[in-house]
Amino acid sequence: MAIRVTRRDALRSSLGAAASASLPRIEAPEHEWRGDVQAGNRPATAQHLAGEPLCLADYEALAAQKMSRAAWEYFNSGSADEVTMRWNGEALRRIRLKPRVLIDLSSIDTRVNLLGEEMPHPILLAPTSTHMLAHPEGEVATVRGAGAAGATMVVSTVSNRSVEDVAKAATRPVWFQLYVEDDRGKTRALIERVNHLSKIWELLA
Numbered sequence: 364m365a366i367r368v369t370r371r372d373a374l375r376s377s378l379g380a381a382a383s384a385s386l387p388r389i390e391a392p393e394h395e396w397r398g399d400v401q402a403g404n405r406p407a408t409a410q411h412l413a414g415e416p417l418c419l420a421d422y423e424a425l426a427a428q429k430m431s432r433a434a435w436e437y438f439n440s441g442s443a444d445e446v447t448m449r450w451n452g453e454a455l456r457r458i459r460l461k462p463r464v465l466i467d468l469s470s471i472d473t474r475v476n477l478l479g480e481e482m483p484h485p486i487l488l489a490p491t492s493t494h495m496l497a498h499p500e501g502e503v504a505t506v507r508g509a510g511a512a513g514a515t516m517v518v519s520t521v522s523n524r525s526v527e528d529v530a531k532a533a534t535r536p537v538w539f540q541l542y543v544e545d546d547r548g549k550t551r552a553l554i555e556r557v558n559h560l561s562k563i564w565e566l567l568a
Contacts (some may be wrong), residue, residue, distance in 0.1 A: 426497070434496040480536055483513040490519035490540035500524075503532045510534035520553070530560045 416422050427435050441448030473484040488509050495501035501523040502516075509516040510533060518529050520542040529537065539557045544550050 430497060437493070437496060438491075480515075482515060486512070486514040487538070488514055488516045490517040492519045492521040493523055495523040502529050506533050506537060509537075526553075526557055526560055 416425060427439075430438075475482050475485040477485070488505065494505050498504045502518065503524050506516045506529050513535070515536065515538060516533070517538040517540050518526060519540050522529065526539065541550070541554065
């Protein structure tokens with residue numbers, strides 16, 4: 364029998380369980396929440412998902428199928444009433460790309476230099492927490508994927524895996540996002556750990 368969990372209940376409980384890699388799987392009838400992962404007005408059908416994912420909405424739908432309900436709600440949510448999250452989605456949908464055909468792309472160069480580091484393209488993974496809710500290796504798996512894609516990972520202060528673990532798995536420099544805590548000694552110690560690792564990340568550049 365499925366356990367019924369509301370979105371607000373899931374958000375309230377998942378934050379406390381975020382550091383755990385073994386959240387219980389909470390199932391919900393598919394038709395109750397499948398609408399959250401529709402691409403515009405096009406529902407993610409079983410036939411569509413049977414093939415390779417084609418767009419962001421497809422990956423979103425696949426993630427919703429594979430993750431526990433509580434973990435999915437944690438990742439698929441925003442702060443407070445989620446007004447800003449909705450605005451962000453609306454702004455993204457307003458972007459229009461103008462196709463240009465028969466254009467010579469042989470000289471296209473997506474490289475960019477940020478803070479003295481040359482990147483193959485200006486793509487960074489924003490700092491997000493508790494990746495072990497989605498993968499048993501957590502941020503270690505994320506940094507491997509980022510390296511394979513030539514993207515720069517920004518490690519969150521509230522990662523499940525330590526900065527040392529992430530550094531060992533990194534194949535290119537990573538950035539670090541800091542939350543300054545009330546305990547300044549704890550914050551200083553974390554900065555010193557990251558500063559020590561920065562020498563390792565510099566060698567990867």
